[in-house]
Amino acid sequence: MVIELKSVLIVFASRFGSTDEIAHEIAEELEKHEIITEMLNLKDGESTPSLDEFDGILVGSGVKMGRWTKEAFSFLKQNHNSLNNKVLGLFVSSGEAANPKTHDGARNNYLEKIMERTGGKADMAEAFGGIFDLSSNSNYSFLEKKIILRLAKSVKEGIIMQEGKVNDFRNWQLIRNWATDFANLVKTYKKK
Template sequence: MKKTLIVYGTRWGTAAEIAEEIARVIKEEGIDVDLVDAKKIKHYDVSPYDLVVIGSGIKMGKWTKKSLNFLKDNKSALKDKKVALFVSCGAANEEKSVAEGWEKYLKDVAAEYLEDDPVDMGLYGSVYDPEANYGLLYKITSRFMKKELEEKGLDPNKRHDYRDWDEIRSWALGLANSLKE
């Protein structure tokens, strides 16, 4: 049976929810999946896996430290594996910043931490939640986000989920199908 490892780094749960959905879709295709929070591992043996998916939420323009450490610590072991990367970030929320998000959060990370190109990469939106209490930095950033929402005619007092779940599911299905070839 084919096996997939999904390792994710998350600060506020958005990337975790994406990783969980990717795992669910791949499992439905009859592939064994292990889902691991990067905070809970120091080293993970990737040898039994046919596909390794690594993802992260982006905060202040950076991947989570633990997910980057996983990539760095396993760089040579990932060389002979199918690897996919994904991120959840505000850059994916608007068309004008998507290209920059792809470059900075996916292509640059792949070039630095992987010896071979990933089989696929996914750039997914973030979640704006006015009720969330993620600390001072989030409060400051939220002020700018509220203003942007108001300018677009959206209610800044409501939660806005910019993740395209159909796109995420389709991406995961593509990953599963790549293992069946």
């Protein structure tokens, strides 16, 4: 029996660490499904491995003031032709995705529109809820604190947002399920 091993490159860029942790959780889940994973943290400035070697590529970014990280956005834009020949998944960690009421807007702004602007056509794309660190010892700058407080005010209706606390809206089960679906898609992929 020939066992065909599949591989996935997880490319990500995170400003405050949330997307980084999501990327690692996804990698763990893919490995459970016997997929070989490699991580590429674009904020580390490592060189990009040959994309030809992978069956699937995941690209993840955090969102700040309506924008992806410039590193993840450029990666998708520059490589969209090669990426579109593989199983492509996109994910973001977004404050707006934390609330079911604003989730669809986040999907549209931070995934659909990003695909239009970069030419990347994803087979799977999801906006995962992110972190609102409202604690006094957050790593945000003075200005970032003001912005996150304003954003928290605008999305808090109907969800529990605690002042002065780290509010982590990442749903790990949802993230693992999404990774499992991606693994299944990669397993059925035939190289073009």
